[in-house]
Amino acid sequence: MLKLHAMQSSGNCYKVRMLLAHLRMPFELVDVDLLRGENRTPEFLMKNPEGRVPLLELPGGRFLPESNAILFFLAEGTALLPGDALARAQVLRWMFFEQHSHEPAIAAARFWLKLVRGGRELRTHDIDRWMEEGYRALKVMDRHLQRRSFFVDSAFTIADIALYAHTHVAEEGDFDLSAFPAVRRWLARVAAQPDHVDMEWRPQLTEIAS
Ligand SMILES: N[C@@H](CCC(=O)N[C@@H](CS)C(=O)NCC(=O)O)C(=O)O
Known part of the structure; x- marks a missing residue:
């Protein structure tokens, strides 16, 4: 197993x-x-x-x-990973985006501000950078999702799972999602998936x- x-x-x-x-x-x-x-x-x-x-x-x-x-x-x-070469590459594209442009800011902010006792004081000098980079990533996601239900070909894939994990708790890292309506609709759509x-x-x- x-x-x-x-x-x-x-x-x-x-x-x-x-x-x-x-x-x-x-x-x-x-x-x-x-x-x-x-x-x-x-x-x-x-x-x-x-x-x-x-x-x-x-x-x-x-x-x-x-x-x-x-x-x-x-x-x-x-079904969560398409067979078509371009669609697979698009899935990878969003997973690379998640690791390079999203997770280093949004997950780091949540880790230090929510999970580590005294983390806010320890990492004061990083907070502005996390906010700037994290909001930049959220804007990219919102723009992409304005005309789509999911990240790749409007079908639920592992790209959505990769991006959902830290985005749905972004507020725990002080990110305000109210300015990102397409992201909020997508979060609800992912959470409504069977299983x-x-x-x-x-x-x-x-x-x-x-
Ligand atoms: N790029 C890696 C990041 C993994 C990662 O940073 N894991 C953290 C927990 S979320 C960890 O194990 N941190 C312990 C350490 O770096 O010592 C992935 O996506 O799996």
Whole structure:
């Protein structure tokens, strides 16, 4: 069975849980507590030398890190990843956008402002940059979604899952979504998809990393 090494409050880890739920694929969740350094133990670094989650463990002791690589792998052959070459490239385009232009600002703001005690004081000098870059990404998304239901060919794909994970909690990082009506309509559309799960959702099989 697949194992997902993850932390519950991480948006990158939520992407993978959300996809596995959509695919109704059974998996075991292994909780990794980053705040206690469980991702920096020699055992964990053997599995992922970068020491990050999410990390997918495949049968036979093979490992795949990077949330969007995991989405791409798991969605192969399903309706959530188109077969057409250009549509697949468009899916990748939005997943690269998410990692390069969106996540570094929107997820970082949420992490430091919401999840880390005293994070606002520790990272005061970064807040203006996160706001500028995050709002720039939200504007791009809103402009794109004004005439579309979803990011690629108006069909729900892993590009939507990748972008939903941090956008739906952007307000926890002080972003105000009221000026982005197309983004808000899209968030509601994604949340209304059959088999959608929220960030708190966990599968029945869980284990604590040792
Ligand atoms: N690009 C990676 C980012 C993964 C990442 O930054 N994970 C964070 C949790 S959201 C982590 O493991 N941080 C611990 C660390 O960097 O030490 C992905 O999308 O999976």
